[in-house]
Amino acid sequence: MDREILRRLEKLNQLQLTEQEKEAFLAFYAKQENEMDVLNSINTDETERMVHVMPILTVVREDKVIKKYSREDLQKGAPETTEGYWQVPRLVE
Amino acid sequence: MATKYETVIGLEVHIELATESKIFCSCSAKFGGEQNDHVCPACCGMPGMLPVVNKHVVDLGMTAGMMLNCDINRVTTFDKKSYYYPDLPGSYQTTQWFSPVAVNGTVRINTSKGEKDIRIKQIHMEEDAGKLVHDDWTNTTFVDFNRTSVPLIEIVSQPDLSSAEEVVAYLERLRSLLRFAKVSECRMEQGSMRCDVNLSVRPEGSNVLGVRTEMKNMNSISAIERAIEYETARHIDAIENGTEELVQETRRWDDIKGKSFAMRNKETAGDYRYFPDPNVMPVCIDDEWFDGIKASLPEFPEVKKDKYITELGLGEYDADLLTESRALCDVFEEAYAECGMAKEAANWIISNCMKVLNRKQLTADMLDINGKALGQLIKLVADGKVGNANARKILDEMFENDIEPEKYAEENGFIVSNDTSKIQDVINAVVAADQKSVADFKSGKEKALMALFGKCMKELKGNCDPQILREMLLKTIQ
Numbered sequence: 001m002d003r004e005i006l007r008r009l010e011k012l013n014q015l016q017l018t019e020q021e022k023e024a025f026l027a028f029y030a031k032q033e034n035e036m037d038v039l040n041s042i043n044t045d046e047t048e049r050m051v052h053v054m055p056i057l058t059v060v061r062e063d064k065v066i067k068k069y070s071r072e073d074l075q076k077g078a079p080e081t082t083e084g085y086w087q088v089p090r091l092v093e
Numbered sequence: 094m095a096t097k098y099e100t101v102i103g104l105e106v107h108i109e110l111a112t113e114s115k116i117f118c119s120c121s122a123k124f125g126g127e128q129n130d131h132v133c134p135a136c137c138g139m140p141g142m143l144p145v146v147n148k149h150v151v152d153l154g155m156t157a158g159m160m161l162n163c164d165i166n167r168v169t170t171f172d173k174k175s176y177y178y179p180d181l182p183g184s185y186q187t188t189q190w191f192s193p194v195a196v197n198g199t200v201r202i203n204t205s206k207g208e209k210d211i212r213i214k215q216i217h218m219e220e221d222a223g224k225l226v227h228d229d230w231t232n233t234t235f236v237d238f239n240r241t242s243v244p245l246i247e248i249v250s251q252p253d254l255s256s257a258e259e260v261v262a263y264l265e266r267l268r269s270l271l272r273f274a275k276v277s278e279c280r281m282e283q284g285s286m287r288c289d290v291n292l293s294v295r296p297e298g299s300n301v302l303g304v305r306t307e308m309k310n311m312n313s314i315s316a317i318e319r320a321i322e323y324e325t326a327r328h329i330d331a332i333e334n335g336t337e338e339l340v341q342e343t344r345r346w347d348d349i350k351g352k353s354f355a356m357r358n359k360e361t362a363g364d365y366r367y368f369p370d371p372n373v374m375p376v377c378i379d380d381e382w383f384d385g386i387k388a389s390l391p392e393f394p395e396v397k398k399d400k401y402i403t404e405l406g407l408g409e410y411d412a413d414l415l416t417e418s419r420a421l422c423d424v425f426e427e428a429y430a431e432c433g434m435a436k437e438a439a440n441w442i443i444s445n446c447m448k449v450l451n452r453k454q455l456t457a458d459m460l461d462i463n464g465k466a467l468g469q470l471i472k473l474v475a476d477g478k479v480g481n482a483n484a485r486k487i488l489d490e491m492f493e494n495d496i497e498p499e500k501y502a503e504e505n506g507f508i509v510s511n512d513t514s515k516i517q518d519v520i521n522a523v524v525a526a527d528q529k530s531v532a533d534f535k536s537g538k539e540k541a542l543m544a545l546f547g548k549c550m551k552e553l554k555g556n557c558d559p560q561i562l563r564e565m566l567l568k569t570i571q
Contacts, residue, residue, distance in 0.1 A: 012364055014177045051170050051192065051375045058374035063112050063149035066119035071129045074137060084128040085235035086137075088179045090227055 001029035096333070097297040100325045102260060102290060103252035106267060107245050108277045109221065109285035110153045116220050116244035117144030117187065117373075124283055128237040136242040138182025143372050146171075150244040151194065151376055153276045154218045155386045157246055158195025160270045161213050165383065169194045171218075171373040175366045179236050180222040188219035190367040192375075194246075200270075202262040211263050212251040221245050246276075252291065252302075257321040264288065264314055272458055273391050273419045280456075281313050288317055294328035303328065304339040308353055310346045320346040324353055397422055405435035414443050418457035421446075427464020432471040441471055445485060449492055462491045470498040480555040483507040509556045516562060519552045520569050531570050542566070 006025060010017055017025065071084055080087040115122050118135035135142040151169075158165050172190040198213035223241035225234050248267065254260050268279040268286060279286040288311060293303035308324060311317040324344075331339045344353040392400075394416040401412040415421045421442055428438040446460060446467075470487055473479040479487065479502050487498050487507065502508050510516075523545060524531055533541035549562055 012175070012177070012366075049191075051168060052369070053371075054374070056374050057377045058146050060146045060148035060151065060376070061119070063114050063147050064119060065114045065121045067121070068119075069133045071127075071132065074129070074132060074134065074139075080233075082235060084130075085226070085237055086129070086179075087231075088234050088236055090232050090234045091178065 001026060001033060098294050098325075098329050098332075099297045100255050100321070100328075101252045101293050101295065101302060102254040102256075102321065104248075104250045104254065104260065104263065105289040105291070106248045106250075106264070107221075107287040107289075108157070108248065108267075108271060108279060110150055110244040110246060111275060111277050112147060112149050112153065112244055114147055115242040116147050116150050116218070117242055118142075120242070122243045124285070126239050128235075129239060131239045132241070136182075137238045138184075144187065144370075146373060146376060147244065150218055151378070152386055153244075154194040154216065154246055155378065155383070156274050156390065157248070157271060157276045158198065158216050159387060159390055160274045160276070161195070161198040161200055161216065161248070161267075163195035163198030163213060163216060165195055165378065166192050167378045167383070168192060168375050169218075169378065170375045171370045172367045173370045178222075179234060180225050181220075181241065182223075182236075182238065186220060186222065187370055187373065188247075188367075189217035191369065193217035200250075200263060200266055202259060202266050204256075204258050204262050209253075209259065211253045211259075214249045214251050216246050216248050219245050219247060252293075257318040257325075260290070260321055261314055261318055264317065269394055269417070273394055275391075275419060278456075278458060284312075287312075290317065290321060290324070292321065292324050292328070294325060294332065303332070305341055306339070306353075307343045308346050309343060309356070311348070313348075316346065316348045319348065319351065320353060323351060327353070391419060394422075401435070401439075405429065407435055407439055411436075411439045411443060415439060418460070420458050420460040424460055424462060424464040424467060428468035428471060431465045431468025432475070434471060434475065437471050437475065438468065441467060441488075445488055449489060453492070462488075463495055466491055466496065466498055473498055473502065477558055478502070478509055479507050480509060480557075480559075482555050506554060507556060509558055510553070511558055511561055513561070513565065516549075516553065516557055516565055517569075519549050520562075520566055523548045523552065524569055534570060542570075545570070 003022070003026070006017075006022060006029075009015075075081045075084075075086065078086050110122075112122050114120060115131075115136055118133050120133050120136055121131040123131065129137075133142075135144060154169075155165055169189065170192045171187050173185040174188050174190070175185050177184050193215040195216040196214070198216070199210045200213060201208055201210050221240050221243040223236055223238040225236055227234050250263070254263060264286075271277050271279055277285055281287070290308045290311070291305055292308065293305040295301060295303045306324065306328075308320050311320050323346075327337075328339060331337050343356045345356045346353050398412045398416040401407045401415065402409060407415075415425050424446070425438055425442050428441070429435050432438060442460075446462070447457070450457065450460060467488075470479070470484055470491070474481060474484045478499075483502065484507075486505075487496075487501055490496055490501060491498070527545060527548065530541040530544050534545070546563060546566060549566060550557065550559070553562070
């Protein structure tokens with residue numbers, strides 16, 4: 001992790017970090033990198049891929065429509081709505 | 094000598110699955126509706142909401158995989174694709190990256206150059222994004238989450254296609270197979286089939302790929318054809334004449350202008366930072382589930398077509414029309430099983446049923462009438478019990494309600510009556526009232542007989558054997 005990668009992540013995540021936050025992230029990732037080095041040193045050629053940390057599978061549901069919520073309820077906490085739409089700042093020109 | 098070029102094309106085709114509800118919640122997956130009417134806390138990304146997989150999505154993902162000769166991953170998993178844009182409120186798309194439902198398939202296409210197998214890299218299940226409406230006046234964006242989490246599969250081909258003709262053949266083949274298996278309606282105009290084209294150009298015989306661009310926003314197969322032709326010419330022009338520098342990018346096709354325009358720099362796979370979605374556990378497809386889907390697969394359209402021609406004696410034209418749609422085949426087969434008259438059953442579907450569908454602005458895939466009842470109706474006509482005009486009225490009713498044709502014909506007075514005394518009474522009345530036509534006929538005007546015949550048939554409400562009426566009418570006026 002260096003400043004260039006951090007800048008790239010900042011852009012991809014649409015974030016603006018303060019100088020203090022950047023320092024904190026760099027310090028945090030420096031620690032993680034050591035952990036990663038340990039993991040990378042392990043030979044996993046013969047190891048089956050672990051698909052989930054818990055040895056459980058998903059449950060599935062039947063394809064049935066259930067309507068439980070009204071639009072008005074869902075939009076109660078929205079900062080801005082217009083004619084049933086959520087209204088958000090425009091991201092692209 | 095001028096360099097010859099070859100085009101290398103790979104396609105990413107998104108297909109909206111024919112389910113009632115969304116992929117991870119129970120909201121309706123129906124197209125349209127009032128804005129934000131098909132939403133719940135899960136599909137609008139409220140914190141703490143957990144996804145629950147719709148079984149039918151996996152059914153259809155497997156079905157698509159089997160129809161395209163893929164291997165099915167018996168443990169298939171979902172992953173998060175980081176994506177910061179307001180049409181997906183969770184800031185990620187739940188998709189499949191590490192273990193997609195189906196891999197390594199093939200689709201055989203037919204073109205003017207013969208048959209060719211196009212390899213399928215993978216089919217993965219994922220959620221669709223919502224709809225954004227940008228408002229210039231307020232410089233804000235309106236968000237509609239109705240389409241968010243509507244289930245999709247993405248079919249990724251290997252770069253095996255080399256011309257617009259091959260792409261069209263491939264897409265038509267995909268559409269035919271997936272409609273047949275009832276995976277999707279595949280309607281490009283409604284967005285239930287969308288296609289991104291990855292294209293590059295290289296000197297013929299070279300094994301180094303050229304700069305690849307990805308094109309989006311084509312909403313018909315003919316638009317895709319035009320876009321490929323334009324983009325191929327643009328690449329060749331850039332290579333030969335240096336008109337512009339080719340860069341790896343996503344481009345938007347403008348069908349009205351007939352040109353493609355750069356959209357944004359293409360993200361690389363790494364930028365999406367895929368990682369296993371901890372909220373969705375792996376889906377394990379056991380033998381019973383797998384075998385059930387395998388047993389439910391339909392015959393391929395060409396197998397049916399061959400059977401219709403060789404076993405049922407239909408002409409190639411009729412067989413082609415019927416096998417364009419699974420719905421037509423289903424109704425045809427049920428009707429034939431009931432009446433035993435293949436040619437008549439085909440004619441009724443191709444002419445009368447299609448007329449009703451056109452009038453109702455429905456597609457062939459939407460033919461939803463009881464095939465057994467259609468077979469009974471065909472028998473009533475063949476036995477002379479119901480006239481053609483009344484039979485068409487009964488067919489109209491069959492599009493609205495599940496009726497028994499014979500009972501309906503009886504209740505509505507559509508059964509042909511060969512009660513000769515009643516027919517004679519009608520003839521006598523018509524002849525007495527229209528002596529001019531009688532005189533015209535006697536003076537050699539054959540058409541006058543048709544006028545009298547028509548009037549009698551109208552009085553009898555079509556419920557008379559035309560041959561009997563004609564004979565009795567002639568006898569009366571001669």
